[in-house]
Amino acid sequence: MSQGVIHQIQVSAGGVPKTPVPSVRIERAGLVGDAHAKRIHGGAHQAVSLYSLERIEALSAEGHPIEPGSVGENLTLAGLDWNTLEPGSELELGSEVRLRIESYAAPCRTIAHCFSDGRFKRISQQAHPGESRLYASVLRPGTIQTGDPVRVFERSQNLEREVGAGAEPSVSEQGSDSARRPADLGNSSALRLAYVNVFVSDLERSMQFFGDVLGLSLQFGSPEFGYASFSLGPVRMGIAQVDVRDEEQRANVGRMTGVGLAVADLPSAHAELEGRGVHFSMKPSRQPWGGFMALFEDPDGNTFYLDELPE
Numbered sequence: 001m002s003q004g005v006i007h008q009i010q011v012s013a014g015g016v017p018k019t020p021v022p023s024v025r026i027e028r029a030g031l032v033g034d035a036h037a038k039r040i041h042g043g044a045h046q047a048v049s050l051y052s053l054e055r056i057e058a059l060s061a062e063g064h065p066i067e068p069g070s071v072g073e074n075l076t077l078a079g080l081d082w083n084t085l086e087p088g089s090e091l092e093l094g095s096e097v098r099l100r101i102e103s104y105a106a107p108c109r110t111i112a113h114c115f116s117d118g119r120f121k122r123i124s125q126q127a128h129p130g131e132s133r134l135y136a137s138v139l140r141p142g143t144i145q146t147g148d149p150v151r152v153f154e155r156s157q158n159l160e161r162e163v164g165a166g167a168e169p170s171v172s173e174q175g176s177d178s179a180r181r182p183a184d185l186g187n188s189s190a191l192r193l194a195y196v197n198v199f200v201s202d203l204e205r206s207m208q209f210f211g212d213v214l215g216l217s218l219q220f221g222s223p224e225f226g227y228a229s230f231s232l233g234p235v236r237m238g239i240a241q242v243d244v245r246d247e248e249q250r251a252n253v254g255r256m257t258g259v260g261l262a263v264a265d266l267p268s269a270h271a272e273l274e275g276r277g278v279h280f281s282m283k284p285s286r287q288p289w290g291g292f293m294a295l296f297e298d299p300d301g302n303t304f305y306l307d308e309l310p311e
Contacts, residue, residue, distance in 0.1 A: 004079030004150040006093060007053045010069035016110055018069040023145035026097050028138050031074050044231075045102040045219045046135040050091075053078040055131060059115075059122070066114040071107070071123065073133050077150055083130045085152065087290035092151040096142025103290045105133035106224035124224065126288040135220075191269070194262035194309055195229065195236040199252040203228060203241040210239065225289050259304055266308035270294055284308075 010018030011034040018034070025032040030047040051073035059066045068076040075093075091099045104125035112118045125132035200206040203221075207228050210216045216230035216237070226241035240258070242249035263269040266284045273296065274280060281303065282295035292308040 002081060002084070002152045004077050004152070006075060006144060006146055006148045006150060007078040008068045008076040009144065009146055010074055010076070012072075016070060016072040017067075018072055018074065020069060020146075023143060025141075025143050026093075026138055027141050030138070034074060044217075045137050046105075046221075047138050048075060048099055048136045049073045049105055050075050050077060050099075050101075050134045050136060052076075052080065052082040055082055055123075062116075064115045064122070070114045071111045071133065075144075080150065080152060084154065085134060090139065090153040091136070092153070094142065094144045094148035096140065097138070097144050098140035099136035100139050101134050101136050101290075103135045103220065103222075104288070105135050106222040106289075107133075108223060121224075125290075126224070191261045191263060191306075193235055193259070194307060195238050195260040195305075197238040197240050197258035197260065197305070199242050199249075199258070200239050201242060201244050201250070201253050203239065206239045206241075210237070222289065227289075260307060261304055262307045262309040264308070264310060266292055266294060266306065269306065 008020050009022070009024050009031075010020055011024065011031050012018040014035045021033070024034075026048065028044065028047065049072060051068075051071065053068065053076050056066055056068060056076065085101060087101050087103055089101045091101070093099065106125075107120040107123050109120060112120045114120070115122055121127045123131050123133060198206075203223060203226055207218070207221055210230055211218050216232065219229045219231050219236060221228035227238060229236045229238040238258075238260070242252055244250050244253075270280065270284050278296050280294055280296045282293075284292060284294045286292055294306045296304055296306055298304065
């Protein structure tokens, strides 16, 4: 467990820069008094935006006109090893608030003025790993103030905490006999429906339709990655933008959806299913947005997503 400190807290009525406040109440939806200029931002999985003071100072030393709050982060944190933070890590702020990192924040053109050459992708996780801002959900609401300590619990520590609280052990922990049962993948590798993807040609237009017209709750939206997701109870619906210049991708629009399955332990599920003869077109791999997933095919060649997601 590592520890840092809250250097600065920022909110705004929408857009950037965000301005500092000495303290704030954090609810499940985010910081009280904070708002977003675009619908692609916000939602339970993007409730709080985080960035590193040390990263900001390094970028400033490169000649970029950046300072705390200018790229839209809610919390500027100091003293943390930013490279070790990843989706699944949890942060305890002060004595009340607990956050879970959900994804890397994709930069957009609204922060181009913070870079001397206008290249806002300087803080893209895809282009510059370890330089990105982070999005977090709120596990425990509360009040924080500048100077509060920040304690980081890595992903492995969170899993240990869950097991200690009564979670089922993984397939690998249950022993080889139960891990190889042909009719049962075990609790941590059992397949469950997690999401369905719809392929679209214009992400922002589709986000407005599903969000503003149909009234679905936005969980995640990223023009950089061409993807957004909406909550539909226990299952989420994703919209994935295709490259309209690619004939094969373009053919998916209007007639094809993608089914996403989830397991709690992807490596164990992959090994078990591959042992049963399932063909994986992509083995388990960490994605630029922080996800951990694989792709497999049925006998007709239909592709299914297989993500590692907690119960």
